[in-house]
Amino acid sequence: MSSFSLFGTSLKNLFSKPATKMYPAKPFEPFEATRGHVSIDIEKCILCGLCHRSCPVGAITVVREDKSWSIDALRCITCNDCVSRCPVSCLTMEVQYMPIAIGESISTFVKPEPKEEPEVEAEAGSEEEAELEAETEVEAEAEPE
Amino acid sequence: MSERTVIPFGPQHPVLPEPIHLDLVMEDERVVQAIPQLGFIHRGLERLVKTRDYMHFVYVTERICGICSFGHSYGYSQTIERLMGIEVPMRAEYLRVIWFELSRIHSHLLWMGLAADSFGYENLFYQCWRLRERVLDIFEKTTGGRVILSACNVGGVNYDIDNSELAGISQIIQKLKRDAKPLIKALVKDRSIKDRLVGSGYLSQEDAVKLSIVGPFARASGVEEDIRMFGVGGYGELAEFKPQTSTQGDNYARVAVRCNELLQSCDIICEMIDKIPDGPICEKPKGNPPEAQGIGRVEQPRGEVVYYVKGNGTRFLERFRIRTPTSQNVAGMVQLLQGCELSEVPLNILTIDPCISCTER
Numbered sequence: 001m002s003s004f005s006l007f008g009t010s011l012k013n014l015f016s017k018p019a020t021k022m023y024p025a026k027p028f029e030p031f032e033a034t035r036g037h038v039s040i041d042i043e044k045c046i047l048c049g050l051c052h053r054s055c056p057v058g059a060i061t062v063v064r065e066d067k068s069w070s071i072d073a074l075r076c077i078t079c080n081d082c083v084s085r086c087p088v089s090c091l092t093m094e095v096q097y098m099p100i101a102i103g104e105s106i107s108t109f110v111k112p113e114p115k116e117e118p119e120v121e122a123e124a125g126s127e128e129e130a131e132l133e134a135e136t137e138v139e140a141e142a143e144p145e
Numbered sequence: 146m147s148e149r150t151v152i153p154f155g156p157q158h159p160v161l162p163e164p165i166h167l168d169l170v171m172e173d174e175r176v177v178q179a180i181p182q183l184g185f186i187h188r189g190l191e192r193l194v195k196t197r198d199y200m201h202f203v204y205v206t207e208r209i210c211g212i213c214s215f216g217h218s219y220g221y222s223q224t225i226e227r228l229m230g231i232e233v234p235m236r237a238e239y240l241r242v243i244w245f246e247l248s249r250i251h252s253h254l255l256w257m258g259l260a261a262d263s264f265g266y267e268n269l270f271y272q273c274w275r276l277r278e279r280v281l282d283i284f285e286k287t288t289g290g291r292v293i294l295s296a297c298n299v300g301g302v303n304y305d306i307d308n309s310e311l312a313g314i315s316q317i318i319q320k321l322k323r324d325a326k327p328l329i330k331a332l333v334k335d336r337s338i339k340d341r342l343v344g345s346g347y348l349s350q351e352d353a354v355k356l357s358i359v360g361p362f363a364r365a366s367g368v369e370e371d372i373r374m375f376g377v378g379g380y381g382e383l384a385e386f387k388p389q390t391s392t393q394g395d396n397y398a399r400v401a402v403r404c405n406e407l408l409q410s411c412d413i414i415c416e417m418i419d420k421i422p423d424g425p426i427c428e429k430p431k432g433n434p435p436e437a438q439g440i441g442r443v444e445q446p447r448g449e450v451v452y453y454v455k456g457n458g459t460r461f462l463e464r465f466r467i468r469t470p471t472s473q474n475v476a477g478m479v480q481l482l483q484g485c486e487l488s489e490v491p492l493n494i495l496t497i498d499p500c501i502s503c504t505e506r
């Protein structure tokens with residue numbers, strides 16, 4: 001039996017570096033493998049729909065007719081299934097967590113037409129435009145289980 | 146006979162982060178009867194099996210409980226593999242054991258911290274949780290998640306750890322073991338802690354067997370039972386495995402058993418990392434679960450968990466059922482509470498390490 005058994009450890013702690021990360025003085029550095037959110041390189045996507053079918057929570061919707069790919073970030077559980085299944089590796093798991101969202105969280109990306117075609121300017125939008133678009137044309141998909 | 150009063154305990158109580166309600170029937174300061182009431186966080190996860198693909202359901206099992214997260218995905222996968230006759234690659238079995246034992250370390254450290262907090266030893270509480278952080282960092286580095294790993298799946302594991310990283314993990318674990326020793330020494334040798342723990346909350350071996358108590362709670366009462374000793378999966382590759390037991394059966398014994406298990410888990414991880422074979426990490430299952438029933442058991446940090454699955458030939462399962470350690474141990478907890486002082490109630494509840502989320506699903 002002993003008393004003050006943690007005295008040595010406490011003394012050591014007094015003179016050692018802080019155990020916590022000194023955020024925000026030092027920036028937060030996530031691990032390389034951290035699963036933050038899914039992002040897409042829409043130009044590479046072939047709209048095969050494999051991610052749509054493999055997502056366990058139905059967060060991804062691929063509509064071939066509109067050439068659109070959309071993800072509900074709040075529904076996504078970052079399981080990495082879509083990223084590992086995509087045949088052309090156009091999906092990546094980013095390390096940053098999604099910011100806090102208010103209301104809808106669906107982002108839609110529309111695949112731009114190939115460059116040769118004349119109606120490029122009129123139809124296709126850049127990614128930012130597509131994201132802007134997403135905010136207006138989201139459709140609430142509440143599917144009761 | 147003095148007058149009886151009923152004191153409600155919980156569902157919100159500082160000593161427990163999870164909701165359990167007890168009606169304590171008191172005679173002066175002594176508890177004469179404890180009536181537990183469960184069901185505050187029932188989420189109906191078992192029912193979801195009918196609407197989720199059996200491969201996707203593993204993500205639901207992970208969310209049954211944050212602390213036993215990996216264990217549940219491991220147990221579910223193992224049960225489905227047995228039902229479908231899938232041979233899991235050896236490297237995957239080793240990786241599963243490594244992650245599973247890591248989660249045991251983090252669960253026991255978490256519990257040790259909570260226990261220290263409950264008898265007022267704040268310093269020890271913070272030190273235990275600081276150590277636990279290292280395990281969570283290993284999780285995040287290897288799988289990308291701190292709590293929900295999504296690493297285990299039917300047929301194998303989703304992530305590989307390369308051998309140089311495994312060597313690094315082995316070093317971290319050895320260091321963790323060295324750093325855990327002073328904390329364990331404080332927990333099992335410190336006079337103030339011993340005064341508080343020795344002799345309180347006694348459960349005899351006979352009662353433990355009669356009430357089907359499982360896990361460290363049973364082993365502290367001298368019941369030598371641990372599913373890991375049957376060598377299922379990667380555990381069959383261990384040179385030897387002996388359950389950590391004690392014969393005292395009191396709160397002190399339960400603390401000591403968990404401390405020993407923590408050190409044992411460190412050894413298991415290092416042994417597995419030394420012996421891990423190369424090879425594939427996943428064997429993709431073909432077809433759907435057949436029309437049959439399957440049973441699986443794993444030893445979670447809190448004790449034995451039994452999984453029951455029933456397939457019907459489609460990709461959805463017919464029935465899924467879990468028997469969790471706490472649903473067994475609540476009977477023992479009620480037994481401990483009968484006749485104890487009111488001031489001992491929080492500690493007696495905590496030393497069985499109840500996990501209400503698992504129990505209610």
Ligand code: SF4
Pocket residue numbers: 040044045046047048049050051052062085086087088089090091
């Ligand atoms: S799996 Fe890849 S290529 Fe196929 S639709 Fe999804 S993102 Fe596009």
Ligand code: SF4
Pocket residue numbers: 038054055056057058059060071075076077078079080081082083
């Ligand atoms: S990470 Fe998982 S949950 Fe998220 S979109 Fe991909 S498959 Fe769906």
